[in-house]
Amino acid sequence: MTTLAVLGNGRVGSSLAAALTRAGHEVSVADRAPGAAADAAWKAQVVINATPGAGSLERLAALREELRDKILVDVSNATVDGPDGLPAGLVYPGSSLAEQLQEALPRTRVVKTLNTMLFPVMTAPDTLTRAPDVFLSGDDAQAKQMVRELLTDLGWRKEWITDLGGIQTARATEAAILFVPHVIRSSGFAPFAISIAR
Template identity: 55%
Template sequence: MTTIGILGAGRVGSGLARKLAEAGHEVALGHRESPDPGPAPAPSAEREPDAGPAILHLDQRSAAAGADIVVNATPGDSALARMAALEDELAGKILIDVSNATHHGPDGLPAGLCYPDGSLAEQLQRALPATRVVKTLNTMLFMVMTDPAALSTPPTAYLSGDDADAKAVTAGLLGDLGWRPDWIEDLGDITTARATEALVLLAPHVLRRRGFQPFAVSLAR
């Protein structure tokens, strides 16, 4: 069992937190601000059978500090500043980056890359030299991340990172999310994230034509 801190409590982060907790990991979901814990349950209260796995709700700094592995699921256009501010909390850890750093068009869909001559993952690795950054799960809609087998065509989860052990650990977590080993493609070092991050520019064209239906950019063999 691994303690995982997921930074970003939107659809991506919440979905990953739920699935990883179901797989038996201790999961803390990091919110932008300290979450309201709500009223404490009575000592005798029993957990509802369909309440789902326990997930700890914390602020992002606390979630990162207490985790063995951290997932960046914050908005990509502000992720670099957010993660750089957590340099001490992330030192010595694996940071799995699933975000895409894009400028949004009038319809709210990606219209351009924030780092057209590089990638967010490279920027993160440069800003966090004591952290092992791995890029993955950024070439699909969020629901595919935690249910890849739902697609009629086998999807691909790409891995980019400088540390082989960190990528192996990440691949193991992908397995907990339902990804088969033959659906995982290790592209190489962190510079290869430039290619997968650029693929996000396909998304708005697909969404406008097909609607909000699950899809992934897959490698056909």
């Protein structure tokens, strides 16, 4: 059992918290209030960032001490939204939210994952008609192994998990969010994941 804190209580955070609780982990959920987030992060071994990505850096940088020596699993995408509310651009072009978090939190082990799919797939990957992929980006091998185990608890098979390498590879998966609005406009809001055909 791992002690986890999920920062963000929207659809993504609530879904992850419920699924990880069902898997036997001790999970607390904090809204965006600074006090709640600090308290939850302080007590956890692993912290999941499920806050809106455009404001994540500022929020999490304020938790530097609470996140010291912790694993931070970043599932958010930092986007600029278009008039229809769907992603139209990246907040950190040429970089990524994950890289910005790692730079701001040098004593925290940041791992990027679960950001290349609609949120229902995060906790139910086997509901898709084809095998999906989930990607890992991060500089710490031990942290990525812990995240692999959490992904397995969420229903991801080992062969569906691809380690892309260091934290800089997160800029590729974060850029994939730009597919999402076009897919939604074309096919509707049906669960999907961006995967690699092999």
